[in-house]
Amino acid sequence: MNAPAPKVSFVSLGCPKALVDSERIITRLRAEGYELTKTHAGADLVIVNTCGFLDSAKAESLDAIGKGMSENGKVIVTGCMGAEPEQIREAYPGVAAITGPQAYESVMKAVHEVAPPKHDPFLDLVPEQGVKLTPRHYAYLKISEGCNNRCTFCIIPKLRGDLVSRPLADVMREAEKLVAAGVREILVISQDTSAYGVDVKYAPSLWRDVEYRTKFLDLAKALSTLGVWVRMHYVYPYPHVDEVIPLMAEASESGGRILPYLDIPFQHASPNVLKSMRRPAHQEKTLQRIQKWREICPDLAVRSTFIVGFPGETEEDFTQLTDFLTEAKLERVGCFKYEPVRGATANDLGLDMVPDAIKAQRYDRFMRHQQPISAKLLQRRVGKRIKVIIDAPGPTVSKGRSEWDAPEIDGAVYVASKRPLRAGDIVTVKIERADAYDLHGIAV
Secondary structure (H helix, E strand, O other), X not given: OOOOOOEEEEEEOOOHHHHHXXXXXXXXXXXXXXXXXXXXXXXXXXXXXXXXXXXXXXXHHHHXXXXXXXXXXXXXXXXXXXXXXXXHHHXXXXXXXXXXXXXXXXXXXXXXXXXOOOOOOOOOOOOOOOOOOOOOOEEEEEOXXXXXXXXXXXXXXXXXXXXXXXXXXXHHHHHHHHHXXXXXXXXXXXXXXXXXXXXXXXXXXXXXXXXXEOOHHHXXXXXXXXXXXXXXXXXXXXXXXXXXXXXHOOOXXXXXXXXXXXXXOOEOOOHHHHHHHOOOOOHHHHHHHHHHHHHHOOOOEEEEEEEEOOOOOOHHHHHHHHHHHHHHOOOEEXXXXXXXXXXXXXXXXXXXXXXXXXHHHHHHHHHHHHHHHHHHHHHOOOOOEEEEEEXXXXXXXXXXXXXXXXXXXXXXXXXXXXXXXXXXXXXXXXXXXXOOOOEEEEEO
């Protein structure tokens, strides 16, 4: 009688970039015949893909490792926190192995040592596009690893290294497989998407007998031919980003679309704070560029994230930030209270720490300031017909997203329909009303 396949319980924490790493590891596990289980008890081992960016994320990772140790005892740790293994070993000296981010071979070597694979050529099959952890109709497409920026609040370059761009042809072959498997929306991610290719001097890459440069604009042009929605995340506003805006203003002949959506982490608007963060401090220029982008592509939605309470932030700095929100009129905005990160340069700038109570107060003021701006922008959609991709079908009302909303971080569109809708359907919806964050309408 054949022995059962080894079972692996997998925990994935952190950002979409870490989720892609998890998908790659799980694809390798399934290709080698391992079975995935949702419970630690009874599994042959537990893998925890950790996040190590903020202390709160490290605490969550350590809790997940601790749960794996108590419920199973055989735990392999990988991901960003694995780049600094001392803290893990101190808390849990009995973990089976620790590897850093993107260390797929090391993870699999550790898995083989803890639970050797059971090879069965009739069972060791995976879909051509690999195993995905997102719903079938959308997928994250990671185009590079690492980052060349040295923002003082961030330790990602220490954890993941400098920028390493994937050849454009490799990226496009992965995108083609995803589309062939039924993906209707591709979400492009990296640490710094608009820096794509700078490390290889925008080297040429051949795809479908056409030569493209390994560059943000060329990648956007190639992706727009696939006939699906393409959404750009983590775009730093270098000058050449302007070249992509015209692509967002029109659909391609194939029906594909570089969505009129830019996720740009501005982080702050005060020149003093941006200088301390080592971010460019051209607030006025940024406002001018956003205005120009909207002239070229009136439907453009800009989402961003900001940090309040960075060391040295004064009341005047915070006022400059809220004034920027008033002027920029960003469609979607997220806010974080600054957390000191072990190993970050920000700890050594000699700046006064902002008390937690003031951080919390500024966070609340920030969100109250932005809410009516977002609500007013959403009201512009009322009475219009827009395209919506369905995420969660329902008997009479389904939940979906517009071209201006990314999954999990932005708002939703609630769609009433007399006909059944399926996940991944892209339907035309007449918007009836809007609230602070979401739209409501009827499928037509």
